[in-house]
Amino acid sequence: MIEEHIKQIIQKLGADKVLLGAGVKERYEHIWEMDKPLRAKAVVFPLTTQDVSDILTICHEYHQPIAVHGGLTNLTGSTETNADELVICMEKMNVIEEFDLSSRTITLQSGVILEAIHQEVEKENLLFPMSFGAQGSAQIGGVIATNAGGLRVFRYGMTRNLVLGLEVVLADGTIISSMKKIIKDNSGYDLKQLFIGSEGTLGVITKAVLRLHQKPKSRNSAFVAMNDFENVVAFLKFIDEGLAGTLSGYELLWERNYKAMTDPSTNISKPLSYGYKYYVLIESLGSDYEKDQQRLESLLEEALTSELILDAALAQSMQHIELFWRIREDVDILVSQCNNVQNFDISLPVSEIGTYVDTVFKTLNETSEVDNFFAHGHVADGNIHFLISKDNNTIELTDKINTIIYKPLTALGGSVSAEHGIGTHKKPYLKLCRSKEEIQLMQLLKTTMDSRGILNRNKVLNYEN
Amino acid sequence: MIEEHIKQIIQKLGADKVLLGAGVKERYEHIWEMDKPLRAKAVVFPLTTQDVSDILTICHEYHQPIAVHGGLTNLTGSTETNADELVICMEKMNVIEEFDLSSRTITLQSGVILEAIHQEVEKENLLFPMSFGAQGSAQIGGVIATNAGGLRVFRYGMTRNLVLGLEVVLADGTIISSMKKIIKDNSGYDLKQLFIGSEGTLGVITKAVLRLHQKPKSRNSAFVAMNDFENVVAFLKFIDEGLAGTLSGYELLWERNYKAMTDPSTNISKPLSYGYKYYVLIESLGSDYEKDQQRLESLLEEALTSELILDAALAQSMQHIELFWRIREDVDILVSQCNNVQNFDISLPVSEIGTYVDTVFKTLNETSEVDNFFAHGHVADGNIHFLISKDNNTIELTDKINTIIYKPLTALGGSVSAEHGIGTHKKPYLKLCRSKEEIQLMQLLKTTMDSRGILNRNKVLNYEN
Numbered sequence: 001m002i003e004e005h006i007k008q009i010i011q012k013l014g015a016d017k018v019l020l021g022a023g024v025k026e027r028y029e030h031i032w033e034m035d036k037p038l039r040a041k042a043v044v045f046p047l048t049t050q051d052v053s054d055i056l057t058i059c060h061e062y063h064q065p066i067a068v069h070g071g072l073t074n075l076t077g078s079t080e081t082n083a084d085e086l087v088i089c090m091e092k093m094n095v096i097e098e099f100d101l102s103s104r105t106i107t108l109q110s111g112v113i114l115e116a117i118h119q120e121v122e123k124e125n126l127l128f129p130m131s132f133g134a135q136g137s138a139q140i141g142g143v144i145a146t147n148a149g150g151l152r153v154f155r156y157g158m159t160r161n162l163v164l165g166l167e168v169v170l171a172d173g174t175i176i177s178s179m180k181k182i183i184k185d186n187s188g189y190d191l192k193q194l195f196i197g198s199e200g201t202l203g204v205i206t207k208a209v210l211r212l213h214q215k216p217k218s219r220n221s222a223f224v225a226m227n228d229f230e231n232v233v234a235f236l237k238f239i240d241e242g243l244a245g246t247l248s249g250y251e252l253l254w255e256r257n258y259k260a261m262t263d264p265s266t267n268i269s270k271p272l273s274y275g276y277k278y279y280v281l282i283e284s285l286g287s288d289y290e291k292d293q294q295r296l297e298s299l300l301e302e303a304l305t306s307e308l309i310l311d312a313a314l315a316q317s318m319q320h321i322e323l324f325w326r327i328r329e330d331v332d333i334l335v336s337q338c339n340n341v342q343n344f345d346i347s348l349p350v351s352e353i354g355t356y357v358d359t360v361f362k363t364l365n366e367t368s369e370v371d372n373f374f375a376h377g378h379v380a381d382g383n384i385h386f387l388i389s390k391d392n393n394t395i396e397l398t399d400k401i402n403t404i405i406y407k408p409l410t411a412l413g414g415s416v417s418a419e420h421g422i423g424t425h426k427k428p429y430l431k432l433c434r435s436k437e438e439i440q441l442m443q444l445l446k447t448t449m450d451s452r453g454i455l456n457r458n459k460v461l462n463y464e465n
Numbered sequence: 466m467i468e469e470h471i472k473q474i475i476q477k478l479g480a481d482k483v484l485l486g487a488g489v490k491e492r493y494e495h496i497w498e499m500d501k502p503l504r505a506k507a508v509v510f511p512l513t514t515q516d517v518s519d520i521l522t523i524c525h526e527y528h529q530p531i532a533v534h535g536g537l538t539n540l541t542g543s544t545e546t547n548a549d550e551l552v553i554c555m556e557k558m559n560v561i562e563e564f565d566l567s568s569r570t571i572t573l574q575s576g577v578i579l580e581a582i583h584q585e586v587e588k589e590n591l592l593f594p595m596s597f598g599a600q601g602s603a604q605i606g607g608v609i610a611t612n613a614g615g616l617r618v619f620r621y622g623m624t625r626n627l628v629l630g631l632e633v634v635l636a637d638g639t640i641i642s643s644m645k646k647i648i649k650d651n652s653g654y655d656l657k658q659l660f661i662g663s664e665g666t667l668g669v670i671t672k673a674v675l676r677l678h679q680k681p682k683s684r685n686s687a688f689v690a691m692n693d694f695e696n697v698v699a700f701l702k703f704i705d706e707g708l709a710g711t712l713s714g715y716e717l718l719w720e721r722n723y724k725a726m727t728d729p730s731t732n733i734s735k736p737l738s739y740g741y742k743y744y745v746l747i748e749s750l751g752s753d754y755e756k757d758q759q760r761l762e763s764l765l766e767e768a769l770t771s772e773l774i775l776d777a778a779l780a781q782s783m784q785h786i787e788l789f790w791r792i793r794e795d796v797d798i799l800v801s802q803c804n805n806v807q808n809f810d811i812s813l814p815v816s817e818i819g820t821y822v823d824t825v826f827k828t829l830n831e832t833s834e835v836d837n838f839f840a841h842g843h844v845a846d847g848n849i850h851f852l853i854s855k856d857n858n859t860i861e862l863t864d865k866i867n868t869i870i871y872k873p874l875t876a877l878g879g880s881v882s883a884e885h886g887i888g889t890h891k892k893p894y895l896k897l898c899r900s901k902e903e904i905q906l907m908q909l910l911k912t913t914m915d916s917r918g919i920l921n922r923n924k925v926l927n928y929e930n
Contacts, residue, residue, distance in 0.1 A: 240679045435641075
């Protein structure tokens, strides 16, 4: 027995765009949990913005809750569904509509995969700087909906800074099209800002105009070591000034990480010896490899002489650079050393990071159910990731570890999520970093813009009936 | 006879914080129109966020419309008032609360003057990159409320990109405090984005946390000339790639401007001869003057050889650099060559600028009431300023010229305001660059967040009773 509104959607879009029953179960809900069949009333595959508008008009009329599925690389449960929800799957809206070399913009539907954007723009020596592990699956709509961060935020900003135009369908089917290819626009409220990072709860992103940068001609990297967190901060300022606009990465690893990543079993040789508390990987993206290398070398020498850093290794080849970055990026090596992993992406003021992580490490050491833990981060952005290995996956232990990590952030002015968002997993902790008044205003916006609560219900905020 | 709610405000804040009657008239409404006395029911001078909250709680209860006065350098009528309105003057909320060198942030009340921020942070070799002509009067609250642009947007972004934390008082007196010193925060909706650029219509900004950058050690500039707009775009890409992150200015002057600015009467000698269609001033902010100068010189030589540019002059001293920048910045010289001036700050996709300006110039030439006109702009941002001299100041002629400039922007995907905002002056033209649905959503947000329409009523949007 097909419900009336599902029939209407089939009629509008065509039966080939709607999966029901067994077809639904064959799709997986989450690439991180591939073992579970998808729970949903139906899965719908729009081709156009008008399709999305038609779907939402009907769902709004019938109070049908929906979830949007992009590349399903979300880490906070934002794409989870229950059997009463309808899934709008964006994978067929994957058209690059315009690549404008003069304006250095690309205009596309929201189902285009991040890596496909990289490939397209690199042909013309341009760069879309948003880059992270899941870029082979993540769709740009999800990247925007979660305001993704990644590795080069310090230089190029979060996704928010790279979106010039956006087209969104509201809960009632209204199309809000703000698709300008311009960097500066103060004509009324900048509506796109509302949707970027709101995790699909205020509208469904259907198209975007992205800002592109010139692709840097050269890349240089170095590892440095220090024992005092004050010097991590001081060296950041020193190298940022010295590299004058070309600094693109300043990634911190605590010794635990550095050792785990360069353990003989990993086949990654260590650029610097063990025994320091902090290891920092720096990257510059410039225009002249030789000159940039000379500049970096002389800055490192200066910092060694003044004891701002205690040791340094300059990558001498592209192979070196890739090896250096594996030490930071190949998180699978850390995961393989863990039992049940719990992930974090907190942020806090840079000055507070040293003491905060020392305290967290101490508490984790004293927690018997925790058998291993790692920390690394985009320290120039104040963003630290923890990987915590624990001996079971009970809700109680998960909560206990969440509390260890999140609770101190309130007093420090930190955030429970720098990058991944709130979804469902971090919802109970939102109040640790946002005030009652802030959450009330979020609720007001949600209720105003989606009066029937059909968009990603119960994600980020509780559904208020 | 003092109204009841004004009495309550006096009681809350103290009589010394409230101007009435003759005291109001002594204050000027707008520094660009210093001849008119201020029209307002009262002027109130809060010292704290709680004061602002108390004022708004009372005004909300009594349906009392208010306007916020910062430095009064707004160009679009956003600070204009009528006799029924109450003015909240922020000048006494001018405290810098914290200057955090590790996090490279400054936390301050919204009445702090932009230039005072520059002076404070430069002491520690840091830079707050927002910079424009009125920085000696403009207050940071107004800078944020209008999402100001200025000269270094290409490298550092608009004001939006420089605000990490914001405290705002809503129409009903609720304090929304999002004052984090962190670059990355995806914990729920990014509420501050709503207030940045909404011209005081959604809340009163009381505090902010600003992001600071390292102050560049060196500055290099050059003037180049070309005849084809295609080469203006191609050279931008070339020099952006070559300068790799240090390009901070790419300012275009049409020959009319360049000639007017370097006329013998101005005592500014011309770096390049006349006879080209376009003159571009470029700036790089780096870390090593000599090396940056060599790099710029060799890039210019390469561009001359390939005929990307037809002529070039490299500034050889700080005196040269200042002279070069006067040619771009000393707008008073242009104003002095005009009768009644009309100003514009439009934006459009970079690729469209050449043809669009040609067409506008042709129409202006054919318009008998127009006796002179100039165009220059932050071309890398797609932002062009026009200064148009006309023989009278009638509403009809103002509208006629507005139409010449604004009308073509709809088809080109441009904006009637890149920088200055909508205020009252551009309100009739908002619909040329924003759709009906967009404006309806703006109205919905306004009505939801300020149900009695007391905040900057009739600015940006029409007041809906």
